[in-house]
Amino acid sequence: MAHAKRSEFTEAEQQLAAVAKALSHPARVAIVRLLAARNACVCGELVSELPLSQSTVSQHLKELRAAGLVQGEISGPRTCYCLAPAGWELARRLWGELLAALPPEASSCDC
Amino acid sequence: MAHAKRSEFTEAEQQLAAVAKALSHPARVAIVRLLAARNACVCGELVSELPLSQSTVSQHLKELRAAGLVQGEISGPRTCYCLAPAGWELARRLWGELLAALPPEASSCDC
């Protein structure tokens, strides 16, 4: 009966939550940063840069890809990953909308 | 043995992941938006605005507070919640840093 109420929220809320979820693990943030740093694609280099096993990295990549933040191309025997511009565009927009809805500045609590 | 590798990542990566985790559920995004909309504080109004039970909402609020995105003050018999500017400032900064590290524009994959 748990995890069953997600459908009762806004589309935007669910999308933003999905993006946030994809980045809700340090390993995935690290992967994104690595991909951004090389700006080009990397494959199993990620594994050697991270303190995680190959299968775990692969699993994180799968989630990032499912969230639309990363795309991968099979290039010969290895797989080439890179950031997916469309996904980041959406993420940027959603996050921007949320921030825009926030109170202007340090207008904290007035209760 | 699971969930034990989090300490092997950057401070910034962990912080960003924590913020993302706090927003990784539609209900919490919805709560943030409600708090932003009323710009002031609300209490159990949240419960009546959300398709969730009181205890569940309280639990989500606890997580948002733990992440530093929301602060609550006990005001008489009810509790008054509002967004925590400091937490959002940090979130804004971390997210901005990540976006800044991304490839300039639609410079997708070049493999």
Added chain:
DNA sequence: AGGGCTTATCGTATGTTTACGATGGCAAAG
């Protein structure tokens, strides 16, 4: 075809999240 490398997936163990009802504490009202 076969050997070797890289990556994905499977199976599995353990921890975390999510949700709810029920219980308890605390302040204002009576």
Added chain:
DNA sequence: CTTTGCCATCGTAAACATACGATAAGCCCT
């Protein structure tokens, strides 16, 4: 002092996430 109302926490059940090793799948080279 008791009652009322609000909120947090406890207890619990089911689902999900995380990590790893092991196994399969795919491509390249000889």
